[in-house]
Amino acid sequence: MEKLKVIKIGGHVIDDDDQLRSFLNAFSALPGAKILVHGGGKTASQMLEKLGVKPKMAGGRRITDAETLSVVQMVYAGLINKNITALLQAAGCPAAGLTGADADTIRAVKRPVRDIDYGFAGDITKVNTENIDILLKNGFIPVFCALTHDGSGQILNTNADTIAAELASALSERYETELVFCFEKKGVLLDVNDDESVIPHITEESCIKLKSEKKLKDGLLPKIDNAFQALQRGVQQVLITHISALSDSDDTGIQSGTRITIK
Amino acid sequence: MEKLKVIKIGGHVIDDDDQLRSFLNAFSALPGAKILVHGGGKTASQMLEKLGVKPKMAGGRRITDAETLSVVQMVYAGLINKNITALLQAAGCPAAGLTGADADTIRAVKRPVRDIDYGFAGDITKVNTENIDILLKNGFIPVFCALTHDGSGQILNTNADTIAAELASALSERYETELVFCFEKKGVLLDVNDDESVIPHITEESCIKLKSEKKLKDGLLPKIDNAFQALQRGVQQVLITHISALSDSDDTGIQSGTRITIK
Numbered sequence: 001m002e003k004l005k006v007i008k009i010g011g012h013v014i015d016d017d018d019q020l021r022s023f024l025n026a027f028s029a030l031p032g033a034k035i036l037v038h039g040g041g042k043t044a045s046q047m048l049e050k051l052g053v054k055p056k057m058a059g060g061r062r063i064t065d066a067e068t069l070s071v072v073q074m075v076y077a078g079l080i081n082k083n084i085t086a087l088l089q090a091a092g093c094p095a096a097g098l099t100g101a102d103a104d105t106i107r108a109v110k111r112p113v114r115d116i117d118y119g120f121a122g123d124i125t126k127v128n129t130e131n132i133d134i135l136l137k138n139g140f141i142p143v144f145c146a147l148t149h150d151g152s153g154q155i156l157n158t159n160a161d162t163i164a165a166e167l168a169s170a171l172s173e174r175y176e177t178e179l180v181f182c183f184e185k186k187g188v189l190l191d192v193n194d195d196e197s198v199i200p201h202i203t204e205e206s207c208i209k210l211k212s213e214k215k216l217k218d219g220l221l222p223k224i225d226n227a228f229q230a231l232q233r234g235v236q237q238v239l240i241t242h243i244s245a246l247s248d249s250d251d252t253g254i255q256s257g258t259r260i261t262i263k
Numbered sequence: 264m265e266k267l268k269v270i271k272i273g274g275h276v277i278d279d280d281d282q283l284r285s286f287l288n289a290f291s292a293l294p295g296a297k298i299l300v301h302g303g304g305k306t307a308s309q310m311l312e313k314l315g316v317k318p319k320m321a322g323g324r325r326i327t328d329a330e331t332l333s334v335v336q337m338v339y340a341g342l343i344n345k346n347i348t349a350l351l352q353a354a355g356c357p358a359a360g361l362t363g364a365d366a367d368t369i370r371a372v373k374r375p376v377r378d379i380d381y382g383f384a385g386d387i388t389k390v391n392t393e394n395i396d397i398l399l400k401n402g403f404i405p406v407f408c409a410l411t412h413d414g415s416g417q418i419l420n421t422n423a424d425t426i427a428a429e430l431a432s433a434l435s436e437r438y439e440t441e442l443v444f445c446f447e448k449k450g451v452l453l454d455v456n457d458d459e460s461v462i463p464h465i466t467e468e469s470c471i472k473l474k475s476e477k478k479l480k481d482g483l484l485p486k487i488d489n490a491f492q493a494l495q496r497g498v499q500q501v502l503i504t505h506i507s508a509l510s511d512s513d514d515t516g517i518q519s520g521t522r523i524t525i526k
Contacts, residue, residue, distance in 0.1 A: 047337075050314060070342060074310075078341020079333060082410065082418055086364040090416035094394075096359075096366045101349040103359045103403055131357075131403075138397045140366055147345065153353035155345055 004033040004136070004175035008164035012184045013243045014041035014080060021087060023182070026246035028093035033136050033175065036095075036143045037164040038084060044075040056119075064119040064157040072157055076145040085143055096140045100124075100148030101155060103131045106163065108148035108156045122148040122156025124163070127170035161223060165230045172234030179235050180254065181223055182243040187258035188224070192217055202260045204228060227260045237261055267296040267399070267438035271427035275447045276506045277304035277343060284350060286445070289509035291356035296399050296438060298430060299358075299406045301347060302423040307338040319382075327382040327420040335420055339408040348406055359403045363387075363411030364418060366394045369426065371411035371419045385411040385419025387426070390433035424486060428493045435497030442498050443517065444486055445506040450521035451487070455480055465523045467491060490523045500524055 007027065013019045027036060048055065048071050056063040064072065081097040088095035100106030100122075108122030135142055144167070146160040161181065168179035187198035202210065207224065210216050216224060220240070227238035239245075241257025248255050270290065276282045290299060311318065311334050319326040327335065344360040351358035363369030363385075371385030398405050407430070409423040424444065431442035450461035465473065470487065473479050479487060483503070490501035502508075504520025511518050 073345055074337035074341035076341065077345050078337035078339065082336055082340050082362050082364055083416075085362070086412045086418050087416040089364055089367050089412060090414060094367060095364075097362070097364070099345050099348070099360070101345055101352055101358075101360070104352050104357060134401050138401070140394075149349045149352060151353060153346075153350040155349050 001174075001176040002033060004035070004171055004177045005030065005180060006035045006037065006164050006168040006171070006177060007180045007182060007246070008037040008039075008160060009182045009243060010039045010160070010184075011041045013182070014038060015043070019243065020084075023243050023246065024084065024087050024093075025091050026244075026249075028088060028091035030246060030249065031251075034141060035132075035136075035167060035171075036084070036088075036141065037160050037167065038080060038143070038145060039160040040072065040076050040080065040146060043079060044072050047071050047075050058116045058118070061116075061118065063117070064121050066120065069120040069155065069157060073147060073155055076147055081143060081145040088141065088143065094140050095143045096135060097143045097145070099145060099155065100158070100163075103135070104128050104149075104151075105132055105142070106144070106148045106158075106166070107151050108158055110150060110154070110156060120154065120156050122150065122158040124148060124158060124166045127166055129170050129174055132167070132171065133174055161226055165226045168235045169230045169233035172236070177235050178237045178239065178253070179227070179230050180239045180241065181227075182241060182245065184243065186242045186245075186256060187240055188216070188220055190215060198256070199258050202258060204262055224260065228262070231260065231262050264437075264439040265296060267298070267434055267440045268293065268443055269298045269300065269427050269431040269434070269440060270443045270445060270509070271300040271302075271423060272506060273302045273423070273444075273446045274304045276445070277301060278306070282506065283347075286506050286509065287347065287350050287356075288354050289507075289512075291351060291354035293509060293512065294514075297404060298395075298399075298434075299347070299351075299404065300423050300427040300430065301343060301406070301408060303335065303339050303343065303409060306342060307335050310334050310338050321379040321381070324381065326380070327384050329383065332383040332418065332420060336410060336418055339410055344406060344408040351404065351406065357403050358406045359398060360406045360408070362408060362418065363421070363426075366398070367391050367412075367414075368395055368405070369407070369411045369421075369429070370414050371421055373413060373417070373419060383417065383419050385413065385421040387411060387421060387429045390429055392433050392437055395430070395434065396437055424489055428489045431498045432493045432496035435499070440498050441500045441502065441516070442490070442493050443502045443504065444490075445504060445508065447506065449505045449508075449519060450503050451479070451483055453478055461519070462521050465521060467525055487523065491525070494523065494525050
């Protein structure tokens, strides 16, 4: 089976032009099939504020009302996705910027209203692996922003980590897939105050132990739970690593960060 | 040679939700290979105003400074292009929303500064017919907004009529291409005050005559000149017609409007 890397970059790197360019150059240089998924950075919040759209929150989570969706859609799909795509093209990477609506790649359902109405937030229902495979097989590099669609004409806001995990899981039926979360730390840290205390390898067994010892901090728990879900659905390996780690990769893969596998 | 329609829709239809949906349904129903190119409508101007970006003009033309480009990019590629793509998907049309940066489809050069610096305005230098052909051959329907890129990481603002004409011209080496401009009139009118006075057919010869009789109004002259340029570069036929004309098309093509051919 051919190998595929699904790489997700988060907020901070997107807001820093130099870091972003350096990351995108490293991404371009990676051999083999690959997909990039990017978050929104601070620009969406700044644009919402500029346009006087007040953040609507419920239970600590942002609610995507129609007005918020328009702004998020403009920033994610228009500004950030196209800037990244143009920069990748400049680096020689045949990128194609996508939302889930483009080529019907990712469908979602508007999150059902129970206690809270999250508005235009989408829970993924289907990854169109056939269409994504056509793009990959023809040499295009898909670059996804955090937007999906419902198949009835509505764009939906969907968490970028979730998009990356769902893409990697679904595509593991066609590729030997690795899911890589790049962020501002060197990996999962044993001591949040010590940047060098990276846990090199987490398995299901060691994860239970780390959790019982309360050594996994809240911020990373959803990422780690996402990781194990993806592994259970066929992803070969999940890596949580620093955005600069891509530059240090060699033929055997990315060399630093926290490797997560089932066993 | 396979047939291809390159269809451009302008401002008014994009601002009217019902008209847009009806147009997109008709577009979806059109048989054969097709490409949609859309303008920006009023949303870009409204967003520029909301964000307090003052229009910069020179010689009656808008200058695209960095701030203006950001807003235009958000509205064209983020808001309008993705709404259209999601609506086309809902209508069963396998749309893929694109800027010229995506899959390196359209390259441009920042307009050289002579008397006026137009800012981030792009003059098209290359249409990547190979990559567009890959998308078409795999059943995807490209939907272009009015943005190109320079190959060095910069998105550029490019007139949607020009993009449509350049796409049709370049792709005429691979397809028997028809270029269709859809707008709010039924075609080129002999009398601007009489909506029924559509000139059914214009040739190079009749165009010279119409011009000498001052029967072609200023607003349409650039479209008509664009049309003849496209015809000289291999486009089979150019049609200037009403946005509703697509609904009336049959196997032999779209039945109303002004047909422009060399002879």
